Amino acid sequence: MSTAYDDAATQLGRAHSAEPVDQREPASPIPAEIAQTLELAWAEAAGLKGWLGSVDHKVIGIRYLVTAFAFLVIGGLEALTMRVQLAGPNSDLLSPEQYNQLFSMHGVTMIFLYALPILSGFSNYLWPLMLGNRDMAFPRLNALSYWLFLAAGAFLYVSFPLGAAPNSGWFDYVPQASAEFNPGPNIDVYCAGLIFLGISTTVGSANFIVTLLRMRAPGMSINRLPIIVWGTLTASVANLFAIPAVSLACLMLFMDRNLGTHFFEIGGGGQPLLWQHLFWMFGHPWVYAIVLPAMGMVSDALPVHCRRPLVGYTLVAMATVATMVVGFGVWVHHMFATGLPTLAMSFFSAASFVIAIPSAISVFAWIATIGTGRARITTPFLFFTSVILLFVIGGVSGVMTASLALDWQLTDTYFVVAHLHYVLIGINLFAVVGAIYHWFPKMTGRMMDERTGKWIFALMFSGFNIAFLPMHLLGLLGMPRRVYTYGAGMGFSGTNLVITIGAFLFALALLWFFIEIARARVSGRFAGPNPWDGPTLEWATTSPPPVYNFGIIPLVASRHPLWEERLDESNSDRSLFAEGFLLDRDKETIAVTPLDGEPDVILKMPCDSWLPAALALALLVLFGGMLLMSPWIGGVGLLGVLVILALWFQPHSAPADEEEVRVYG
């Protein structure tokens, strides 16, 4: 086994030193003579335009991460407020109405504004680096999807200060959410906000799909893709198919509430259950969309810390796709308690059991990877292994609710609250924190501290379990979810106090984690190109990477381009880094054929531009007009949208149809 590899491993344990952890040269060299021309072609615009108009996928990715973490903090503060209220019986810190708004906004924030955007952040940052290209397929669309996310997030909070935030839970069932029972602006904000956010997710998903199809390094065929790419790809395809359902449902509800239509209202021939169907046709795939990329991150990063390739790559990749396919068939399991025909329900119950199989494949692959590898007990390793544990707990309680008989007993109790937090925090948040520890060195060029990292892990893991494990018990005892308080003699008090203490420990760990990020940002140890000694392409370039990612576009020959020596697949070809496509005439890169990854076209990439931010602003005005039911404001927004779109698509003076290829080497 190679020595540099083990050196890097022992180096990590050593005390702070001025030397970078990885002192090797980056595998993908950037010779000085080409660095200069590329630097010029790819440089960001100066001043405000460079900031507001940036189209660099790395900048956008980090913005996604920061913003999603900000929403995590907001949603977390809402949760802590609820936990203070529930710490003891008959507490009156919050009124019932305030509690309704808090749990609704907590759910909406966590599900829509944290859990998916944070993964989009990683994917945005990592995809082009992992795929060996210079940017996403549509850089301006990428910026647009970020600004729309920010605008829609703010939009969902407009009525919060007025005490009129969405208050019918994150899935917003009618008739509770209809104008008759909920006359304020609360639900209108929810409806318009989710349609707005849906645009952001849709354009982002389309961008990922086209990026995968076209923007890879030559030789990056589909059997060599990192698993996170599979995860995000699956999630993106699912989003394209699922988001119209919720947008439509929200539009119908908005019309029911404001224009007197009768989609959901029995009196006029409507059907409240239609909401539930449309919502869960979207909601269930979405739940997978917020875990599959996270599972992908574990599948890619955990093996690095086990110093061996992932066991069962093909199975895991296929299981990822299969999960989503089945995922579209299980929406009805959220509605077992609504009185559907038994045969239909039995079918959906079966599908919900089946879905456990592909998820289990990933878990077994991870366990086998740990078991057969030589694990380094690093902070990311700890977080990733805890994902496995929490996944198993969350998965088991999930399969329990897939059973009809049990579901009728447990639905709408704290058992469900426990289950969803095990799944969401277990698979999403723990994976995300581990992934930050893992990829932070790539993003900033500096390491996060390992010693405090382990303490943070210990605090977060125990805080989490203290907070959420007892909730199973509360559920079995019969405490319903979404109640703002409970009586003193009901036997819930002690457990609830423990839960609140656990919640605060967990929150403390998160706070510490953020402080660590800030500290590592300025004074962390230098990382060097590949501090963890990872096998994939993002580790081939410098940390942080230059704007153009790779000076010379790599030529990929295997699934682990940086481990080829070590894995000693001696009869196979080697990936090439020091020679290959150069593309230095302009801000340009290469696109490949969808399946085999043969280079087939040169793309001139767009420069920094005001258009994405302006379009997001115009759409904000449009949706503001919708919320206020003002045709004037809406009309101004619409006009703005059309003008900006025309500018966006305006033909550029066509350069030559063909260009000679520039190579290095």
Added chain:
Amino acid sequence: MAEPRTLEQTLPVHGQGLVGTPWWGMLCVIATEGVLFAYLIFSYAYLATQGPAAHWPPTGGPPSLAIAIPATIVLLASSGTAEWGKRAARARRVLTARLAYGLTIILGLLFIALSMKEWSDKPFGLNENSYSSIYFLLTGTHLTHVAAGIVALVVALVWSLQGRIHAGHEQHRTLVTLYWHFIDAVWLFVFATIYLGPRLA
């Protein structure tokens, strides 16, 4: 020694059709919007079969075909003219192409006018019952798409008249034409749902 070199071999810049990236982006747009219509039609069918209404449509028989059939013919014809325009442009017959696209726009506007007539002839308004709600939402969503398609066609035609789009910009024409075909294809499903569905049931 390794150094930057220029090869004899060339590659297309941006590329046309399947070789460029915008084509694939447009496919994503079409996929997600196609699914939107599928959910709309699902909702229509759900309200028709699972709602409390005893008859569907609750008032009178199935909607009349008197305007719908001509409107359908107009829209299908416009797909033909759009395709004609695209091919003419590819053969560098610029004037024919402009004429064909102009005709497409006029046919599209005619379709909107016919739909408006049909709307105003209805004895019910948007908020009469679940049928009227889903009827206007389904046709209205489609009309919005037609309108968006017309805006795109007009902008492209203006660019062409200004000389900003020329033969090399095949991508623009390919994409608006593709989108226009999509809008027409969707209409067939909307038509089948609203006009044929109640007749079959």
